Amino acid sequence: MADVKTVLAIGAHYDDAPFGVPGLLLQAVRKHYRVVVLTLIGDYSNWTPIGDRHRALLDSTKEISYGYGIETRFLNYKSQHFGVDSETKAAVAKAVVDIAPDIAFMLWPNDTHPDHEATSRLSKIALRQAGRVVGDAKFRPPRRVYYYDNGPRHTIGFEPDTFVDVSEDWPRAIEWLGQQAAYVKDESYDGSRSYPTQEAKEALAVYRGKTSGARYCEALKSFNVYPQEIL
Numbered sequence: 001m002a003d004v005k006t007v008l009a010i011g012a013h014y015d016d017a018p019f020g021v022p023g024l025l026l027q028a029v030r031k032h033y034r035v036v037v038l039t040l041i042g043d044y045s046n047w048t049p050i051g052d053r054h055r056a057l058l059d060s061t062k063e064i065s066y067g068y069g070i071e072t073r074f075l076n077y078k079s080q081h082f083g084v085d086s087e088t089k090a091a092v093a094k095a096v097v098d099i100a101p102d103i104a105f106m107l108w109p110n111d112t113h114p115d116h117e118a119t120s121r122l123s124k125i126a127l128r129q130a131g132r133v134v135g136d137a138k139f140r141p142p143r144r145v146y147y148y149d150n151g152p153r154h155t156i157g158f159e160p161d162t163f164v165d166v167s168e169d170w171p172r173a174i175e176w177l178g179q180q181a182a183y184v185k186d187e188s189y190d191g192s193r194s195y196p197t198q199e200a201k202e203a204l205a206v207y208r209g210k211t212s213g214a215r216y217c218e219a220l221k222s223f224n225v226y227p228q229e230i231l
Helices: 016-020 022-030 048-066 086-099 114-134 167-184 196-212
Strands: 006-011 034-043 071-078 103-107 144-148 162-165 217-222
Touching: 006 016, 006 022, 006 086, 006 114, 016 022, 016 034, 016 103, 016 167, 016 196, 022 034, 022 162, 022 167, 022 217, 034 048, 034 086, 034 114, 048 071, 048 167, 071 086, 086 114, 103 114, 114 144, 162 196, 167 196, 196 217
Parallel strands: 006 034, 006 103, 034 071, 103 144
Antiparallel strands: 144 217, 162 217
16 A cells, blocks of 8 residues: 555535546546645535535445545535635645645645635645644655646636546546536436536536547646656
């Protein structure tokens, strides 16, 4: 297990990473990485669509993700009830130190949703400076960090520089997203129909694919410039 690399995707809400980079995460699972999704909001009691099933949403999300080989962790925050302060920085940094990612994905910082913007800022601090935040001199930042796009009506001004062909993992990626959408609707998942979140993700993945010459792609923005092997 010491040789197994860890991929971490950080989101504000239970569906941010499964919408933003599902193909990449499932590709990592297929290549035998340990894959973890860290979600800052773990209290959905003020989210009307889920009603009185807000606690069960956490268990369902974990169970669905586990079926695809992905570990899910939640912090205890509520939507619109957290910001960038000493307490939240410490909580996110502690989780990042414990997970110890080799590669990480985080939300783009310019977004119409305040939860996304706060989470991006907290992710940046934790992924680069977690050791200083929690006083752990042994912490080593992930060797690569990327921003991901959270889709139409959210992400603003995102210009990717890294494209990943996720065509091989696309059927399972879109199924994963559909299973989560079905649970929120309190329905059994039916693969013959589609949910709006699946339709939005497919449109985005096809567009990124057309941009880069693949059937389905997910696009990222590098946190830093990384060397690439061209030949």
